[in-house]
Amino acid sequence: MRIVYVIGTRPNFVKMAPVIGALRARLPEGRHAIVHTGQHYDRPMSEVFLEQLGVPAPDHMLEVGSGSHAQQTARVVERLEPVLEEERPDLVMVPGDVNSTVAAALTAAKMQIPVAHIESGLRSFDRTMPEELNRIVTDQLSDQLFIHSPEADDNLHAEGISAERIHLVGNTMIDTLVALQDRFRAAGSAGRLGVEPGRYVLVTLHRPALVDGPLLAATIERLATLAREMPVVFPVHPRTRSMMEAIDSEHPGLLLCDPLGYIDFLSLVADAGAVLTDSGGIQEETTYLGIPCFTLRDNTERPITITAGTNTLLGLDPAAIAQLPVALAQRPSNRPEPPPLWDGHASKRIADVVAS
Numbered sequence: 399m400r401i402v403y404v405i406g407t408r409p410n411f412v413k414m415a416p417v418i419g420a421l422r423a424r425l426p427e428g429r430h431a432i433v434h435t436g437q438h439y440d441r442p443m444s445e446v447f448l449e450q451l452g453v454p455a456p457d458h459m460l461e462v463g464s465g466s467h468a469q470q471t472a473r474v475v476e477r478l479e480p481v482l483e484e485e486r487p488d489l490v491m492v493p494g495d496v497n498s499t500v501a502a503a504l505t506a507a508k509m510q511i512p513v514a515h516i517e518s519g520l521r522s523f524d525r526t527m528p529e530e531l532n533r534i535v536t537d538q539l540s541d542q543l544f545i546h547s548p549e550a551d552d553n554l555h556a557e558g559i560s561a562e563r564i565h566l567v568g569n570t571m572i573d574t575l576v577a578l579q580d581r582f583r584a585a586g587s588a589g590r591l592g593v594e595p596g597r598y599v600l601v602t603l604h605r606p607a608l609v610d611g612p613l614l615a616a617t618i619e620r621l622a623t624l625a626r627e628m629p630v631v632f633p634v635h636p637r638t639r640s641m642m643e644a645i646d647s648e649h650p651g652l653l654l655c656d657p658l659g660y661i662d663f664l665s666l667v668a669d670a671g672a673v674l675t676d677s678g679g680i681q682e683e684t685t686y687l688g689i690p691c692f693t694l695r696d697n698t699e700r701p702i703t704i705t706a707g708t709n710t711l712l713g714l715d716p717a718a719i720a721q722l723p724v725a726l727a728q729r730p731s732n733r734p735e736p737p738p739l740w741d742g743h744a745s746k747r748i749a750d751v752v753a754s
């Protein structure tokens with residue numbers, strides 16, 4: 399069996415790494431070719447992750463880089479086609495919901511190569527999010543849809559996708575977390591940044607709706623106020639960094655840093671008093687780890703993190719950051735169980751389905 403795995407961004411690496419490992423172990427005679435689109439290319443956004451996650455060096459680098467949605471998507475389509483012609487895979491596997499995901503699914507489907515989508519069926523029902531369009535199109539084009547929560551099943555059925563294509567396998571992002579838990583728990587990143595475990599808020603912000611317009615300055619102001627009560631650690635995504643150049647972001651207690659590798663970042667999540675984010679994956683990682691998560695968005699494609707996890711939707715409203723200290727003080731102290739099948743073995747279940 400010949401499999402091509404297409405990855406391109408930070409969260410893709412985390413979701414795909416254990417799947418590549420499980421399939422290489424299950425099908426040792428097969429061809430396992432990794433294509434890196436190059437959507438993320440800075441060392442801390444790409445190489446550091448691949449190294450820490452144990453992903454073998456990619457067989458093909460497409461080097462698509464940054465650009466508009468159309469440019470980025472088109473470059474992946476154009477550069478992936480000859481790679482798939484050369485590799486002649488029986489299956490192309492794509493994770494998540496980024497531009498590289500939808501572009502790879504489209505290229506493979508047009509070449510009549512079966513597509514498997516990891517983390518299928520998530521819906522925010524907000525088509526202003528580029529990721530929502532990527533999810534819908536990728537799922538329509540996919541032959542095997544691997545899902546990690548029951549609502550994904552309902553979403554896919556509602557879009558006319560037949561049950562035999564859908565496999566509830568669990569969460570591969572949590573497989574990575576479980577596999578590297580000992581390492582990140584021993585990493586002590588909080589101490590190195592000079593903050594005390596349990597006594598800081600960890601922040602990540604990168605969605606265009608929040609960081610590409612006036613809401614960013616208002617958010618930094620609210621974070622500065624919060625930082626007077628509790629240190630705020632904020633590793634800044636490159637998109638956000640470029641938008642922050644025009645904003646005064648030097649405030650006591652607000653600790654800005656460059657993007658962190660997987661081990662350092664998960665160490666900070668695991669030791670945080672709370673996390674404030676607009677990321678999708680971090681809503682899941684905090685749910686697994688039992689860390690309070692506050693999501694600065696109007697919606698989430700991951701409602702299970704609210705119903706069964708530790709996530710609270712604050713809305714796309716910087717003023718809501720002021721609620722954090724009270725919300726934290728009022729939280730029940732018991733830690734919910736992680737959702738079913740978020741257990742570290744999702745990739746093995748995917749390998750079982752693919753191998754059969």
Ligand code: UD1
Nearest residue numbers: 407408437438439440443464465496497498528529636637
């Ligand atoms: C992308 C995904 C988003 C995902 C996020 C994770 C899409 C539509 N968006 O958003 O769903 O949550 O990745 O991080 O696919 N840049 C660098 N160095 C890099 C990568 C990016 O400087 O290595 C800068 C560039 O200025 C670029 C900007 O960040 O224009 C945005 O990068 P891009 O990949 O377009 O989108 P993200 O915001 O990273």
